[in-house]
Amino acid sequence: VVNVGDMLRITGLSFSDAxxxxxxxxxxxxxxxxxxxxxxxxxxxxDADPGRLMFTGTLxxxxxxxxxxxDAGAAxxxxxxPGLGTANGNGNDTLLVxxxxxxxxxxxxxxxxxxxxxxxxxxxxxxxxxDSGTLIAAALEFTDHDADxxxxxxxxxxxxxxxxxx
Numbered sequence: 001v002v003n004v005g006d007m008l009r010i011t012g013l014s015f016s017d018a019x020x021x022x023x024x025x026x027x028x029x030x031x032x033x034x035x036x037x038x039x040x041x042x043x044x045x046x047d048a049d050p051g052r053l054m055f056t057g058t059l060x061x062x063x064x065x066x067x068x069x070x071d072a073g074a075a076x077x078x079x080x081x082p083g084l085g086t087a088n089g090n091g092n093d094t095l096l097v098x099x100x101x102x103x104x105x106x107x108x109x110x111x112x113x114x115x116x117x118x119x120x121x122x123x124x125x126x127x128x129x130x131d132s133g134t135l136i137a138a139a140l141e142f143t144d145h146d147a148d149x150x151x152x153x154x155x156x157x158x159x160x161x162x163x164x165x166x
Contacts, residue, residue: 002082004090008112010035013066015099015106020059022054026098028052029112031094032083035080082114084112090116 002008017023026047027035034050043055043065055062082093093112098105 002080003115004082006082006096008080008082010095013078013097015062015097016102017059017099017101019101019103021101022056022058023062023099023101024054025062026052026054026096026100027078028096028098029080030094034081034083035095036079036081038077038079041137051083080112082112091113105155 015023015025015045028049029035029051035053036050037045037053042061043057045053045055047054080093080095091114093114095110095112097108097110099107
């Protein structure tokens with residue numbers, strides 16, 4: 001599970017090949033989502049598509065990379081960033097992994113759940129010029145649906161003949 005706007009570090013990849021040959025591994029995601037390798041793995045991406053990574057290498061090369069994907073602080077990272085077309089899009093995405101040794105083709109897929117992030121809300125309180133009155137700050141109520149954030153109130157200007165009570 002990942003929120004729109006966040007990145008998800010992918011871990012737990014593994015495969016085997018009885019022939020112990022060179023293989024091509026393709027990792028892909030749907031929509032406008034992207035995959036990226038954060039550091040040099042010794043393997044070269046053979047594809048310019050940001051939603052797909054394609055590497056050819058030996059089992060030893062892939063094994064070394066995959067082994068460290070789950071290590072805390074490991075330099076070798078595979079990162080998924082959800083796209084889904086809009087800033088607050090949500091839904092399911094699919095990570096498809098294909099392993100091809102030239103003789104056999106293996107595939108696996110994982111559904112990635114993408115949570116929407118509530119859009120920021122901006123509220124404007126208009127007081128017409130010439131109006132007067134009292135604005136009581138304690139009477140203004142707002143709710144932040146993401147409890148981890150801090151709400152910030154900004155009063156840009158106070159109209160003439162208006163009093164602000166805190």
